[in-house]
Amino acid sequence: MDAESRGYKLNPDASFLNDLLEGLKTNEERYGYPSCPCRYAAGIFELDKDIICPCDYRDIDVEEFGSCYCGLFVSKEVYEGKRKLQPVPERRPSKFIERAFSGRITPETTQEVRKEERISEVVGGMKFWYCKQCGYVAFREEPPYICPICKAKREFFAEINLSVSARG
């Protein structure tokens, strides 16, 4: 984990930390990837991508609230007890949450078809974003809140417009 080197600490409450790790382990076994234990997962990678630990919202939530949404990663202040660990408001766009719920409730028979449809719907909305400060590139529907490499703010991200031309 990159927690320490980035100035993050893990939750200092041993039993809380244990519950979070157990939750991540359960999700890993259930879905094949460790999605956030405190968020509802669709069980479809493309729909859960942004909430796979460490989630897309961690950096900005730790910065603003002193911990990530589930409380696994905390700031130095929270770790040292200088700031109280509090529930973090959900930053994940509600359309993603809605999508996770409807991703799962499709009738069994048509599930595979619907799954393919949903995936292409999501992938179709994804774009390449690059950080103007360090060059980091992300393939997401929205640009990152904070650049995970150089910590530049969202405003530093610009969309990359790829044009493909065929020459004969």
Place this chain on the structure above:
Amino acid sequence: MKIQRVSGNNKKHKVFVYALSTCAWCKKTKQFLKDKDVEYEYVDVDLLSKEDLEKVKAEITSRGAQLLFPLIVIDDKVIITGFREDQISGALA
């Protein structure tokens, strides 16, 4: 639907918790109610069948709440999102 009842001596309010079985904040909420000896019911939404999930989703949205957990509903009217200890204590007073 798999609704669990946790008995307690404090039955002053009707308390229902929508939770996720993997969620540590949900666990804290359940423990908090238990420690206060509050009788409550809960459902782990991540363990529901598709059919029940649809029901729960409709139930939550019809209450005007968001699909976030834990979601604590007290006396069918007070809705608290997240383990907000002060708010829960306040509503249970």
